[in-house]
Amino acid sequence: MIAPELLRQARIESVAHSLREDIGDGDITAMLIPADKTARGRVITRENARLAGVEWVNEVFRQVDPGVELEWLFKDGDDVPADAVLFRMQGPARSLLTAERSALNWLQTLSAVATQCAGYAARVAHTKVRLLDTRKTLPGLRLAQKYAVTCGDCDNHRIGLWDAFLIKENHIAACGSIARAVAEAHRIAPGKPVEVETENMDELTQALDAGADIIMLDEFSLEDMVEAVKLTAGRARLEASGGISEQTLVPIAETGVDYISIGALTKDVKAIDLSMRLE
Numbered sequence: 001m002i003a004p005e006l007l008r009q010a011r012i013e014s015v016a017h018s019l020r021e022d023i024g025d026g027d028i029t030a031m032l033i034p035a036d037k038t039a040r041g042r043v044i045t046r047e048n049a050r051l052a053g054v055e056w057v058n059e060v061f062r063q064v065d066p067g068v069e070l071e072w073l074f075k076d077g078d079d080v081p082a083d084a085v086l087f088r089m090q091g092p093a094r095s096l097l098t099a100e101r102s103a104l105n106w107l108q109t110l111s112a113v114a115t116q117c118a119g120y121a122a123r124v125a126h127t128k129v130r131l132l133d134t135r136k137t138l139p140g141l142r143l144a145q146k147y148a149v150t151c152g153d154c155d156n157h158r159i160g161l162w163d164a165f166l167i168k169e170n171h172i173a174a175c176g177s178i179a180r181a182v183a184e185a186h187r188i189a190p191g192k193p194v195e196v197e198t199e200n201m202d203e204l205t206q207a208l209d210a211g212a213d214i215i216m217l218d219e220f221s222l223e224d225m226v227e228a229v230k231l232t233a234g235r236a237r238l239e240a241s242g243g244i245s246e247q248t249l250v251p252i253a254e255t256g257v258d259y260i261s262i263g264a265l266t267k268d269v270k271a272i273d274l275s276m277r278l279e
Contacts, residue, residue, distance in 0.1 A: 007147060030098045041279060042089070042279065046082060050111065052114035056103075056144065060106065068089060073087060107274060115152065133155070134265075167195065178206040182210035194212050196215055199218050208235055
């Protein structure tokens with residue numbers, strides 16, 4: 001879960017960066033329009049989508065011109081149909097046009113993540129599994145994308161390298177064993193979740209005996225996942241990972257694992273088709 005203040009600060013900073021790279025030292029095309037001319041506009045979606053990014057759009061217009069007024073017809077997490085008006089705006093015409101691309105970039109990208117997540121989540125709604133994102137996010141957009149994941153009915157894995165342990169093959173090799181790595185993790189940061197990546201049933205047993213909180217089943221077969229659920233019997237939570245696709249998602253969810261982590265939730269998304277029109 002992302003702390004609200006951390007998310008707010010990240011939003012302010014990332015929006016400011018997106019405006020700097022787009023506007024530079026001034027929008028010379030907008031200067032063609034008289035400074036005192038006002039306008040109204042609306043943004044529509046050309047396709048069905050799960051909405052995410054309202055506050056990023058609000059922040060874009062706030063930084064460009066606090067005098068612009070926005071009226072939202074939907075909120076984050078809503079399913080919106082194609083051709084729906086998402087929000088209306090009014091204010092100085094120059095400001096509306098200068099903010100347009102940055103606002104739409106944020107909305108189309110974050111809504112794409114939420115839409116992707118919602119589609120995956122719907123496929124496994126009949127099971128108890130929770131779908132997790134990963135750290136495979138666009139550089140600089142980590143918190144924004146992870147927020148969008150939650151708008152799409154999926155959950156966040158660790159936010160970064162600081163809030164949970166994920167002990168992988170190389171960590172185990174450097175520490176000497178799974179048991180040593182888990183013990184050291186508990187010593188370094190008591191109370192923080194400790195997850196161990198395993199590649200076979202023997203490593204799973206070692207992770208259980210070491211007291212791991214979560215055990216990742218890396219590219220286990222369906223049969224081995226079922227066996228792992230039986231063997232674990234609630235002593236740790238199990239996360240399936242590796243080779244997850246739309247074809248394998250449901251069978252894996254039906255094995256009884258607690259989590260499935262999917263990099264595609266944030267790294268393989270197609271921007272939602274949005275359009276802004278001045279009236």
